[in-house]
Amino acid sequence: AEDALRQAQKMEAVGQLTGGIAHDFNNLLTIITGSVDMALRRLDNSADPRVGRALDNAMRGAERAAALTQRLLAFSRRQPLDPRAVEVPRLLAGMSDLLTRTITEAVAIAIEAPDDVWTIEADPHQLENAILNLAVNARDAMPQGGSLTIAAGNRQVAAHQSDESHVSPGDYVAITVSDNGTGMDADTLTKVFDPFFTTKEVGKGTGLGLSMVYGFAKQSGGSVLIDSALGEGTTVTLLLMRSVQSAEPPADAMDEREPFGS
Ligand code: ADP
Numbered sequence: 001a002e003d004a005l006r007q008a009q010k011m012e013a014v015g016q017l018t019g020g021i022a023h024d025f026n027n028l029l030t031i032i033t034g035s036v037d038m039a040l041r042r043l044d045n046s047a048d049p050r051v052g053r054a055l056d057n058a059m060r061g062a063e064r065a066a067a068l069t070q071r072l073l074a075f076s077r078r079q080p081l082d083p084r085a086v087e088v089p090r091l092l093a094g095m096s097d098l099l100t101r102t103i104t105e106a107v108a109i110a111i112e113a114p115d116d117v118w119t120i121e122a123d124p125h126q127l128e129n130a131i132l133n134l135a136v137n138a139r140d141a142m143p144q145g146g147s148l149t150i151a152a153g154n155r156q157v158a159a160h161q162s163d164e165s166h167v168s169p170g171d172y173v174a175i176t177v178s179d180n181g182t183g184m185d186a187d188t189l190t191k192v193f194d195p196f197f198t199t200k201e202v203g204k205g206t207g208l209g210l211s212m213v214y215g216f217a218k219q220s221g222g223s224v225l226i227d228s229a230l231g232e233g234t235t236v237t238l239l240l241m242r243s244v245q246s247a248e249p250p251a252d253a254m255d256e257r258e259p260f261g262s
Contacts, residue, residue, distance in 0.1 A: 011215050014195040019076030022069045029069065033062045068206070075208050081123040081219055085243045088120060088152045088173055089113035095128060099135055099150075106145025107138075113152040120173045121243040126216050133209040134177035134236050140200065141181025141234060149178045155239065166223035171242035180233035189228060213238070 036059045043052055092113050099109055131150065138148045155174040157165045165172075184192065191197040193214045198207030210224070213236075217224045221241050228234040 011195060011211060014211075015076040018072050022072035022076060026066070026069045026073070029062055029066050033059065033066070036062065071206055071208075075206075075212065081126060081216075083121050083123050083220065085119050085245065086122050086124050086127060088117050088175060089115060091124060091128065092131075092150060092152065095131065098132065102132065103135060103139045103148060104145070107142055108145075108147045109135075110147065110149045111151075112149065116154070117152045118154050118171060118173050118242040120240045122220050122222075122240050123216075127238075127240070130213045130216050130238065131175065131177065133213055134238075137209060137236075138177055138179035138181065138234070140204075141179050141183070143181075146180045146233075149176070151176045151178070154242075157239070165225065165239060167221070167239055167241075172222065172239045173242060175238040175240065176235050177238075178233065178235040183230040183232050183234055184226075184228040185230050189226065192226065193224075 036055055040052070040055050040059070043055070092111050096109075096111060099111075103109055135148060135150065142148070152173055152175045155172045157167055157169050157172055159169045162169050188199060192210045194207070195211040196207040197211075198205035200207075214224050217238055217240070222239045225237040225239065226234065227237070
């Protein structure tokens with residue numbers, strides 16, 4: 001619990017710092033893109049063609065930087081959780097198109113979520129985001145292709161398993177995202193939840209994916225477990241709490257169960 005608190009405080013500080021920098025940086029980028037745009041429009045045909053190319057490059061670089069600051073701003077302005085009863089099989093089915101569009105063709109995607117999976121209590125948007133983050137990490141770990149499996153199943157955590165699962169004893173749904181990609185070495189494994197830790201090249205990774213997933217899971221009363229073997233692959237498990245009111249939803253609750261996206 002102390003670890004979780006320290007992580008939460010670290011995330012809070014990082015969020016504030018990031019938000020401040022991203023905000024100022026965004027203003028500076030507006031000056032850059034505005035000036036480059038103006039120069040491009042004033043460029044006449046007699047100019048050295050290299051000038052136009054240089055300005056185009058500057059614009060593209062600034063646009064990439066703007067996209068990155070947008071992600072950082074979104075991170076620092078993390079939305080408060082809006083927990084609801086979520087049916088995981090339905091949520092996963094709803095993500096299937098998005099996943100196919102996001103994951104390269106070389107990666108085969110399988111979703112395994114039996115109907116008897118318990119209803120959980122979580123923020124559906126943030127859960128979707130977390131799963132997408134994990135799927136993108138899995139994809140990035142399989143540049144040559146491979147298989148990505150997203151599965152959901154019920155898990156009862158007994159008192160003696162509470163420590164290893166990093167949750168209080170009780171009923172959970174385990175959502176696992178597995179790949180047969182590069183895996184992680186021991187050193188990487190100790191750092192994966194640190195904000196800004198990334199092994200990806202500049203512009204590809206922010207190092208915020210897993211720290212966001214971790215923050216989401218902890219705030220939801222769940223946890224994230226990672227099982228990885230170098231050269232074999234990785235399984236990330238999200239443990240999320242079973243909804244207490246989920247047993248028998250009254251008939252008039254049906255409308256409320258509209259997944260999300262509304
Ligand atoms: P990012 O994806 O931007 O690098 P993350 O916090 O999501 O940030 O991940 C941090 C690092 O953890 C990655 O750069 C990578 O080294 C490692 N990692 C995460 N998921 C996987 C995975 N499925 N397989 C191998 N390495 C992974």
